[in-house]
Amino acid sequence: MNPLPSTATAEPDARTAEPALAVEHLSVDVHTASGTVRAVHDVSFSVHKGRTLALLGESGCGKSMTALSIVGLLEPVAEVVGGSVKAGGTDVLTLSRRARRKLAGPVLSIVFQDALAALNPVQPVGRQLGEPFRIHHGLSRREAREKAIELMRIVGIPEPRARARSYPHQFSGGMRQRLLIAMAVALAPDVLLADEPTTALDVTVQAQIMRLLRDLRAERDMAVVLITHDLAVVAEHADDVVIMYAGNVVETGPVREVFAKPRHPYTKGLLDSVPERAEKGKPLPAVGGSPPELSAVPPGCVFQARCPLARERCADERPRLTATGPARAAACHFSEELTSV
């Protein structure tokens, strides 16, 4: 099924090589009518080829904003105010708009959640899928069309030749998501970002799409950044995880280790909230309260208001992301207190 060597042999190699994407100390501000807020604060992570990193967090935590900064698609109200994003050997944040656009497709590419909004409604899908080849490789309309049909076949769209003439609204949600993935992988990017790629889909279709992404990652040796709020999806599909809360990274590390022994109370709270893991008929161990507004993120620890471990120090001093094991880190003053679940 999987044409690549098993991860056991691929892993040590991938760790020593240059990462396909390295984000360092990224900060993003959003300018609103009522002032400027920090939406992403000092976020760092890296992904190697053939691996999947999950950016996990709840709405407003800054995970999508991070992804949009990487691909250069931030809304005008948002602004990168610090840090670097290295891909394809350069810091893409220092490039001109024109130079950056050259990277969109062959180096960095993104799949959005809402496929209907991401596709052009008044153009046949075959034409849209052929566009990257015309722009980047200068192919003729006819050649690009053949490439598009080939892509549609690869992502599992039945009768691709006939369907290339159809418009986005003539496809089901699952098929549209396949089209979007096809377009994103058209130019064989080094890094594929997927922003909640299956959230709008039914579970049986969701499973198909995640399988497709996994197969493509293996075949094309891509680095994948999966942006999601779904812990179970992360457990199944990601190698490493970066957990964000109120714009900050609170914990990071290999998924298996982080989920088995969380070292940040927010990670633990999230894991405990999964109904699957709770005893039926008993209340779920919920995290009380809700995330702070970005305009009202407290000084000190961002999670203090909801944290069962919080004490004075947490109000005064923001915990730094500190190593809690090999390849693991958490931003909590008292993470040693969470040694067992």
Add this chain to the structure above:
Amino acid sequence: MSEPTPLLEVTGLRKSFRVARNKAGRNRLTALDGVDLRLGRGETLGLVGESGCGKSTLARVLLMLERPDEGTVRYDGVDPFALKGKELLAWRRRVQMVFQDPFASLNARMTAADLIGEPWRTHRDLVPDPRKREARVRELLDLVGLRAGDAHRYPNEFSGGQRQRIGIARALALEPDLIVCDEPVSALDLSVQAQVLNLLADLQQRLGVSYVFISHDLSVVRHVADRVSVMYLGKIIEHGPTEDVFDRPLHPYTAALMSAAPALEPDGTAGGGDRILLSGELPSPLDPPSGCRFRTRCWQAADRCATESPDPYGRGEEAPDRHEGRCHYPLSLSPIGA
């Protein structure tokens, strides 16, 4: 043992809609095709299925927003569709709804107190004394975990979870026997979702209210439901006590649905083991397959499945604890994956 009259009993429900003609010239969309349900007092029935399976039409019939073409609905033995005037109004009070989207379902120009008290303008005899209304609003706020000071705030001043609490308080204002919850937590973040699920469970214990709980999230349904019904293209293809259905599904679709849902084991690893990956998507309800509706995606479909619609195959106790699935070749008694 003779069984008490269930709170809700639905038999043979059919509902179709006229829609624009498709390419094959069909314009009848059969949303419900012979649906049976049963729900006792203080119980929760989970309703599971993918988009387009008829869950929402069923909810609309249960709330009397749609009249079925065929079949009967009985609340406490009474057919609400036969009621008129005052009796009908009194019945409507007893069945309420909690909506999916706490942002769209609350009027932004009304305060929490207005929103919660609004149903009393229709059902005047419930809290007839206007002076008592304020106190009752405060009680309801307290019941759903909001503060009395929240009464005069507007929806935009609340978080998603708090808004859903207002929606729940509004449903409870009429002291219903049954609340139809249509994806009540799917718009909420995980950490907030757990709070709202706990609230619903707590209210059920304190008030004895029954829930029809519609959700696409199987782990949520497993946690809250006493019994579960699985729908596929307008039919209930499996029904039974929650643990039975989840641990030993009879119908291949149920097994595939459970297997497709991402799961998280207590040790933090992905659950589920080997996936049953269905090919294809839901066929159009305008043109459902003959015989068994699931056969076009079923890995064990045989000739018989195309010609004969399967009768329920059951095991276990008598109703209501009987576990039934509509399949010619129900899955073995062993758990999936074993």
